[in-house]
Amino acid sequence: MSDLLDFALAPLRTHPTLRQGDRILAAMSGGVDSSVMAALLHHAGYEVIGISMQLFDKKTTRDSDGKCCTLDDFQDARRVAYEMGFPHYVMDFEAKFRDTVIEGFIQGYLNGETPSPCIRCNQHLKFSALMDRANSMDAAFVATGHYSTISLAEGKWHLRKASDAAKDQSYFLFHHTQESLARTLFPLAHLTKPEVRQLGAELGLHLAEKAESQEICFVTQDRYDAFLESEGRDPGRGEGEIRHLDGRVLGHHQGYWRHTIGQRRGLGVASTEPLYVVRIDPDTNTIWLGPESGLMSRDLVARELSWVDGAPAAPIACEARIRSRAPEAEAIVIPLPDGRVKVAFAEPQRAIAPGQAVVFYRDGEVLGGGWIDGR
Template sequence: MRNKQSQTVVVGLSGGVDSAVSAYLLVEQGYDVRGLFMDNWDAEAEGDEQGYCTAAEDFQDARRVAEELDIPIQRVSFAAEYRERVFSYFLEEYSAGRTPNPDVLCNTEIKFKAFLDYALRLGADWIATGHYCRVRRDEYGAHLLKGLDGNKDQTYFLHGIHPEALAKTLFPVGELEKERVREIAVEAGLHNHAKRDSTGICFIGERAFRQFLGNYLPARPGPILTPDGQEIGEHQGAMYYTIGQRQGLGIGGVPGYPDAPWYVADKNVRDNTLIAVQGHDHPLLQHVGLIAAQPHWLQAPTNFPFRCSAKTRYRQADQTCEVELLSEDRLAVRFDHRQRAVTPGQYVVFYQGEECLGGAVIDQAIRAENPSSIPRRETA
């Protein structure tokens, strides 16, 4: 391998502290570092004044970081790619009554495809981001490992990237705790050392979600029902809600029911109805397995069925399970313990220890009341 001084790294500078410290560490290691700020949401074209203000502020932070580190920076728009590859899918999934995770597709299609392709055309040897994860390289390729900071690990969002993209990527803060990253930012004199972490939709940011989605999928009020069909409230559109959701239902006191929170247990976009239940762990919110589609492997299993751990949401602890291949593009997952609110449209992501193997899109959740409905692969 050539020495670091002759290797060029293009860093995705977002304006946040994680990418800023990533760039700083690479400079300190002797790489030829260049910054790139991605504009991926065309706020003006979308009539989105809030998005425009956020992007402008983030770019100014990224530009100032580049000045502080004495590295060049470019501002590049991938808005067309984002609209076509990510946001259109996001709207299609909500229209179909599913709950997509745009951050996964955003990484797959923009940060580790459009950005990578652009960086390679600039002559980069590597790209780098501020994600909290690690890469181990050996004769079998690049392995995606959890970040050292378990509270910040972001492998769930990166499971869908192409193995060749992973092989070209550096994650400088993956070996650090978040607290140490902020300390390094202070030591390096980076102005954004205390900047709050961004949340919300990838590249779009923090919004009043239902209002934002309503700009593209107009409200369709309909009934909220109990499992036995009693109407207990009105929703603003079944597509806006997700399984397990508590906030925003607006259900008041219901005669015959205790004064306790209600949760979305099911939804039917075709009939525009929601089913709500009381109790965080109501039986209709308990699942023992799932069917998933479009599996993507960073390290493909050699045999099925196989045992591993999995997550069906970002903040979830690893859950032990068995994974069976039903067909080339479908998997069945059987969990050892009940899972709450497994949600179609989200991703199930698989792990062996600290290594992320890959994942798939959840197509169907299997309730605890009907475990026999989890199919098995038919054998000749």
């Protein structure tokens, strides 16, 4: 056994509740991370059942860089399972994916928001629907290839950032609770991507050097607005005004849902100053532009809150992240009577976009998060 493989297996050996021979449902997309995760668990002696999730009507092959979840990807997952010697199944979650992820994505844009479908998929499919399947198959755990750390201390489960800051995916996992963390495994949390690829080669996987997928899986068009058009979801309001924050009409747009907060290019207006989309108003079919200073805000309101260890009854100090690639910023989270929270930042934040997630951290640990309602 190589030093790297021994290092990779160490957290599994010391896991507080995982036992040798436990049955584990391994979510396999056909990518490098999930394939190495499943192969690693099998190598460690657990009873692995590989599951690929049929989420939408897939094309046979990859037709553009970055797209994922094709039938070729499923064939890669099946081949890994066959070569390692554990079963693999494709399960149909297409209807649930349509209802909870695709419809939410479409409705978000029609509401003037910037949706985050990958988080919704994690929340409703990978760690909800898949957990239900685990229950029906008497599996003790669900495992995925996410880069985030789960630990147990003082009787509580904790969700923290991964060891590799460049690959950390904790922002996308804020919906976890004590109950779900107790039955979830992230075997790659302490590894870097080069180490994962090296492990894939050591374990004999044919896809160790396979390219990563980073695009929204169900949007095969070059632009999301083309996807909405293909779905027949143009709200039909047509041309609307583009206004400056000072009230001037600067031009006209061809659909408010074609624009996002912070957008600067492709606005179709002439101006002597750099202008950005600072507000989208579906009710009046208006896009509002302003200088970069108009993107800055010290607070936001968030809805649909989820907390790893229960909702706070009083304001809490933490760090908050408003986008997956944004740094955390010092903030106070203030519970509101209607179940939402107000997030007050110590310093102004740029381009807070309704529909995106805001995630709360303290010293690298995820406390919870929710969906931005407005600012």
